[in-house]
Ligand SMILES: Nc1ncnc2c1ncn2[C@@H]1O[C@H](COP(=O)(O)OP(=O)(O)OP(=O)(O)O)[C@@H](O)[C@H]1O
């Protein structure tokens with residue numbers, strides 16, 4: 031099987047000269063379809079930076095990222111937008127949802143950007159809402175939902191466009207244990223049932239326990255990359 | 261695209277109400293701007309119209325006919341015969357509401373105390389009353405009875421300066437046809453109350469009486485006419501000029517250049533005002549919208565991260581701005597309509613009119629809805645508003661997702 035994401039010789043340096051921060055140093059990484067991988071490591075080790083590179087949100091200083099076999103370098107700003115829209119699902123730590131849209135509308139929003147027709151949009155969004163266990167909450171706006179519920183909506187939105195990979199950066203950081211565990215379970219189940227690929231940047235051991243691959247970063251490098259059968 | 265608008269419009273609408281204070285400020289700024297322009301425009305137009313009508317009604321009429329050369333040198337040698345048949349039929353055209361003839365010569369008026377320059381006007385009081393507002397402005401005494409009435413009607417201010425009064429006598433002097441000075445005493449039978457400039461200048465007596473006084477045999481200085489409709493002005497002037505090729509036929513525009521240029525002055529004023537209002541509004545819009553974009557950086561970053569293209573973000577923010585400014589414009593239009601409606605009984609300007617006796621102003625000004633202005637000015641403001649708001653909108657569309665995401669931590 032071909033990897034879904036490949037990083038080759040990936041480096042990212044912020045700033046110049048004495049102030050330069052080497053957030054990533056020569057990272058090689060393959061993510062296989064169906065992986066549910068966690069990206070761990072101390073604060074400042076480069077987890078977010080790596081996720082941003084893979085998510086086509088930022089450009090590497092050197093090296094190459096390919097998503098679904100397509101190298102990202104040389105794609106225009108608008109081409110990268112299309113790529114994010116069609117291939118990548120995002121779950122951020124916070125500020126995931128558009129505040130003036132309801133749960134369902136937030137999910138429909140990406141479908142709408144993709145040009146999916148109205149009725150299909152509605153059906154797919156409702157299905158995704160059910161899948162993340164929020165049936166009945168579809169008309170609530172983010173402000174009227176708990177942090178855990180909001181993160182579920184974000185997961186639903188990330189999934190509804192059937193992306194190649196879902197990138198989640200600290201998705202449980204703002205959640206209490208119970209909600210964090212439920213979110214992890216949700217991602218685990220989605221991975222099992224649909225084979226959705228997840229790459230999750232996290233400090234959270236509960237998340238790591240549920241993943242099948244642990245990538246450990248230290249100081250901008252991959253220090254350890256191990257599979258388990260969780 | 262249509263589908264895009266369908267989802268963007270409600271989104272834009274909801275976004276407007278996220279920060280009611282800021283939305284409110286922008287709405288008020290735009291609404292007051294639109295209101296002030298519409299009201300100012302209606303007021304200026306009404307004021308100019310009223311000034312024009314007042315001036316035309318005073319003595320000027322819609323137009324006048326003189327002998328060639330009279331306008332440059334209004335002397336007794338430059339008089340003319342009463343209208344002949346051709347000219348009379350032109351004057352009797354349906355477009356002409358009324359006309360009359362006058363003797364108008366320069367002279368002096370003298371009391372026991374003082375001698376003042378004056379323009380002596382001999383009128384036919386019956387016809388004059390249909391053309392001029394002065395017969396209706398008698399403050400004391402009466403107007404003239406007939407063309408043969410050899411009494412005098414003077415302006416209030418002139419009476420004060422001459423220290424004369426009703427029932428007293430004044431002496432009028434002017435060059436007669438023989439080239440000598442005629443002088444004759446006239447009873448002051450009436451005092452009219454117009455503006456100071458008019459009061460200080462014109463002394464009225466009967467037309468036939470003035471002709472007798474000056475030794476004229478029916479000659480007149482002026483034919484004055486009033487039209488039914490301003491629209492017909494040019495055609496009527498042309499018809500009269502055809503009928504009397506030797507005479508000098510002029511419309512009020514040529515006779516009173518200040519009044520004629522008032523229209524263009526007024527438009528310049530209105531456009532300057534529009535410019536000022538717009539500049540202030542633009543500052544307000546740019547300020548509030550830049551603030552809004554700054555506050556929503558995370559959201560725009562999120563939209564960009566989710567795959568919304570910069571152009572689409574620009575479009576979305578521009579739709580929001582168009583809605584916001586559009587609502588403000590509608591509000592301003594409603595405010596202007598209500599204001600104009602509430603003064604539809606007229607604004608009493610008499611105090612101001614008296615204070616500004618230099619300029620002819622109607623005492624009561626009636627504002628009118630100007631359909632053109634009600635579409636043109638608000639439309640212009642809306643479009644220009646959207647245009648300046650493109651700057652903050654561009655900022656929004658240039659939000660980099662990573663920067664936006666970093667702000668949260
Ligand atoms: N835009 C930036 N400009 C300058 N330095 C940056 C920028 N983004 C990240 N860095 C630096 O790069 C390094 C890696 O940051 P990154 O956010 O990837 O770490 P992380 O592993 O996600 O940390 P955390 O666990 O705290 O989220 C850090 O030293 C950080 O300060």
Ligand SMILES: [Mg+2]
Pocket residue numbers: 077078079199231
């Ligand atoms: Mg991080």
